[in-house]
Amino acid sequence: MARRDIDLNRCLFHYTNITCNRCQEICPQGAIHNREIDREKCDNCGLCTAVCPTGAITSDTDYDSCLTAAQKLAPQVLMCRKVSPKTMACLGALNRRLLWALAEKQPLAMDTSRCAQCNPAVQNWLAQEIAACNQALQKAGKATIKLVHVKDSAPAPQAVARRSFFRSLFHAASDTAAEIAQAQTERQYAFDGTIWLDKQDTSPCQLFPxxxxxxxxxxxxxxxxxxxxxxxxxxxxxxxxxxxxxxxxxxxxxxxxxxxxxxxxxxxxxxxxxxxxxLQEETPPAPPADSSFTLQRG
Structure with a gap:
């Protein structure tokens, strides 16, 4: 079950003269209604995070850390949790401006090969955002985003000695207890894309308003x-x-x-x-042209 919520303190709904239903409109599962997320319906695709203008969507995915980790890879590559367990649950939280910030500094690759089968709505969204970003990258004379297919990561089997086996068994029991305790602690992360972009010293381009x-x-x-x-x-x-x-x-x-x-x-x-x-500061209106008056004894 996905753990997503909307922080009403950041949501635009309490402002005057504005109506925002971006998260509700883009959700492919119909899990968002009246600024509430049905966790049973939510598949954690992250599309609501991608379109929220104020970073009001909280989730159990630390997107900031995931993006930072992707930057440290050589080559730099974005992939979902189906490929590597230490990456973001789904690439749907990405948008063209985040992609630009990553690809502006160094070549960027993405593995979207599983998206069409997993979530067609995410596949369509990413295809649109990648195309827009590539257009801006070409205009700036930079390398476009390369689509790749990364093999699923699988730990290699290792031979274990008898003494090491019992030691590993003890540690495994301890680790399992720690994992159970951690699973019972619900962690929610807020992700505001503009804050992350600002930290990257991103250059503005045609992708920004x-x-x-x-x-x-x-x-x-x-x-x-x-x-x-x-x-x-x-x-x-x-x-x-x-x-x-x-x-x-x-x-x-x-x-x-x-x-x-x-x-x-x-x-x-x-x-x-x-x-x-x-800007032109507001000045008080000028007095009438003829403002003279006389006093006369009656």
Missing amino acids: GLELTASCTACGLCTMLCPEKALVISNSEAGKKLHFNPIKCTACGLCVNNCPQSILKLLPSFAGQTEFS
């Missing part, structure tokens, strides 16, 4: 307060106020756009390079 200001901004600062990933920051200097946009942290959740008092923010499907916007 862009931002546009359609008119003069009054620098009210509401967008910076609402952004759950802190992708928007306002700075103040002698040159005036500026709005700074970080495409790596932006998940295109729409909170800033839907709650802007002036309705001047616009999210772009692809990052076009602009990260700074000059």
Whole structure:
């Protein structure tokens, strides 16, 4: 049984002027309804993690450690638990931006050869995300993601001496007891892809959202307060106020756009390079042109 939950403190549902059902819409098992995950139906594919804009999905998979471990392999390769027991349960939690961060620095290989038979929805998702990432990699002059087939890992049998046999038997009993105790302890990991991307010093590209200001901004600062990933920051200097946009942290959740008092923010499907916007501070209205008056004795 999969152990997945939704952290309502991070979920977008309690914000105004925004509706998000990405996790529910993508779940191939129909296991998510009204921000609750049916653990009996959930197959732990991770697609909900891949699309959640705020990292609100918690699970028993430590994706941060899995991705870091994949980076240390030579060559760098991503594979699921059907191939190696120390990897992520399923590759469905990956998206194009995570793949870009991995493939940007060094060549990346992936084993998706078992996905079609195991979970067609994951196969379709990964094919779409890999294709988008490869397009960006080609444009940047970098090696595209290579699809490989890794043989299932199996421990090699070893001959054991009589004395070693009884010693191993004792240790095996101890290890089994420890594993049972660990299994009874339910561990939940939160994974926010933008935090991981930021730690990798990822370069922005066409796979990330862009931002546009359609008119003069009054620098009210509401967008910076609402952004759950802190992708928007306002700075103040002698040159005036500026709005700074970080495409790596932006998940295109729409909170800033839907709650802007002036309705001047616009999210772009692809990052076009602009990260700074000059702002115009709101000034009080000027008095009427003819504001003179006289007093006259009655």
